[in-house]
Amino acid sequence: MTTNRIVDYELFEVPPRWLFLRLETSEGLVGWGEPVVEGRSRTVRTAVEELLDNYLVGEPVDPIEDHWGTMYRGGFYRGGPILMSAIAGIDQALWDLKGKGLGVPVYELLGGAARDRIRVYQWIGGDRPSEVADEAEGMVDAGFTALKMNATEELERVDDPRTVQDAVDRLREVREAVGDEVDIGVDFHGRVTKPMAKRLAKALEPHEPMFIEEPVLPEHNEALPDIAAHTTIPIATGERMYSRWDFKQVFESGAVDVIQPDVSHAGGITETRKIATMAEAYDVALAPHCPLGPIALASCIQVDACTPNALIQEQSLNIHYNETTDVTDYLDDPTVFDYEDGYVSVPDAPGLGIEINEEYVREQAEKTVNWHNPVWRHGDGSIAEW
Numbered sequence: 001m002t003t004n005r006i007v008d009y010e011l012f013e014v015p016p017r018w019l020f021l022r023l024e025t026s027e028g029l030v031g032w033g034e035p036v037v038e039g040r041s042r043t044v045r046t047a048v049e050e051l052l053d054n055y056l057v058g059e060p061v062d063p064i065e066d067h068w069g070t071m072y073r074g075g076f077y078r079g080g081p082i083l084m085s086a087i088a089g090i091d092q093a094l095w096d097l098k099g100k101g102l103g104v105p106v107y108e109l110l111g112g113a114a115r116d117r118i119r120v121y122q123w124i125g126g127d128r129p130s131e132v133a134d135e136a137e138g139m140v141d142a143g144f145t146a147l148k149m150n151a152t153e154e155l156e157r158v159d160d161p162r163t164v165q166d167a168v169d170r171l172r173e174v175r176e177a178v179g180d181e182v183d184i185g186v187d188f189h190g191r192v193t194k195p196m197a198k199r200l201a202k203a204l205e206p207h208e209p210m211f212i213e214e215p216v217l218p219e220h221n222e223a224l225p226d227i228a229a230h231t232t233i234p235i236a237t238g239e240r241m242y243s244r245w246d247f248k249q250v251f252e253s254g255a256v257d258v259i260q261p262d263v264s265h266a267g268g269i270t271e272t273r274k275i276a277t278m279a280e281a282y283d284v285a286l287a288p289h290c291p292l293g294p295i296a297l298a299s300c301i302q303v304d305a306c307t308p309n310a311l312i313q314e315q316s317l318n319i320h321y322n323e324t325t326d327v328t329d330y331l332d333d334p335t336v337f338d339y340e341d342g343y344v345s346v347p348d349a350p351g352l353g354i355e356i357n358e359e360y361v362r363e364q365a366e367k368t369v370n371w372h373n374p375v376w377r378h379g380d381g382s383i384a385e386w
Contacts, residue, residue, distance in 0.1 A: 017371035031097035035089020091268025145342030
C-alpha cells in the first residue's frame with residue numbers, strides 16, 4: 001500500500017495583496033492554501049518555505065493534527081502573525097488535499113454540516129468612511145442583509161465632540177437608509193483608545209449596531225470588560241489574535257460576544273475550529289475575519305458549515321482593497337460562491353470545495369505586488385493607528 005506524500009510546493013504572490021500556496025502530492029493531487037499577512041507577504045513566504053522544507057516535504061498528507069503540532073511546537077519561539085499565518089496556509093492546503101483524496105468536503109471530515117448556508121456581510125465605505133448611506137442602499141438592493149463599515153478615521157487619544165458626532169451621523173444615515181431589518185457592524189479597527197471607545201459605544205448605541213469590532217487593540221484586551229459595562233452593543237474582536245491561547249483571556253473575561261479569528265492568520269482550519277469550540281462553551285458566537293481571497297473564504301465557509309455557533313461570515317467581494325483583482329477572478333467556476341438573500345451556499349465539492357484557475361494564478365503572479373497599509377499621522381506629526 002502506497003502512502004500519499006507531499007512532494008512539491010509553489011508560492012504565488014498575486015494582486016491585490018494575496019499569497020497562494022500550491023501543494024502537490026505523490027499521487028498527483030493538488031491542494032491550495034492562502035498563507036498571508038496583508039503587507040507582509042514576502043516575510044510569510046519565507047516562513048512557509050522554512051516550515052515545508054524542514055518538516056513536511058516527503059511526509060504523508062493525512063496526519064494533519066501531527067503536522068500542525070510539529071510546525072507549532074517544532075520551534076522554541078511560537079505564535080505571532082507571521083508563524084501562525086504560515087501554518088494557516090499550509091493547514092488549509094493539507095485539508096484541501098485530504099478532502100480531495102477521500103472525495104468529501106472538509107466539513108464532512110470535521111463532523112458534518114450544521115447548516116447548508118451561512119449569512120454574509122458586505123463592506124461599505126473605505127478606510128475613511130464617507131457617503132456610506134447611498135452605498136448601503138445599493139448593497140441592500142443587491143440582496144445583502146448585513147453590512148459593515150469603519151467607525152472613524154484616525155482618532156486622538158481623547159478627541160473632540162465633533163469627531164464623535166461625525167461617527168454617529170454616519171451610522172444614523174446608514175440606519176435611516178436601510179431600515180431596522182438590516183444589520184450594521186461598526187469596525188473601530190483598533191484606532192480607538194479606551195476612553196474614546198467608551199464614549200463612541202454610548203453614542204452609537206441608539207442606532208443599534210450588530211456589533212462594535214475591535215474596540216481596542218488586542219494588547220489592551222483587559223479594557224474590554226470596562227467597555228462592555230458601558231454599552232449593550234455586542235462586542236466583537238479577534239482578527240489580530242492567532243491561537244486558542246490568545247483567546248483564553250477574552251473568553252474568561254466574559255466581555256466579548258463575537259470572536260473573529262482569521263482562518264489565514266489563526267493557524268488555519270485546525271486551530272480556528274478549536275477556537276470556535278472554546279467560544280461555544282462560553283456562549284460566544286463565531287464570525288471569521290476574511291478580507292482576503294477565495295482560498296481563505298472557502299476555508300472559512302468550511303469551518304462555518306460544521307460550527308454550531310457560527311453567526312455570520314465576512315467576505316471581500318468588491319471591498320475597497322480589491323481595485324485590480326477580485327475574489328472570484330481566481331476561480332474556475334465563480335458561481336461556487338452562490339450569494340442569495342444575504343447568504344452564501346456551502347460548496348460541497350471535495351476538499352475546500354473550489355477549483356483554482358491555475359493558469360490565471362500564474363499569469364497574475366508575473367505582476368508586481370507590493371501592498372502596504374498607509375501610515376497615518378496626527379496633526380502634531382505623531383503616528384496614528386490605521
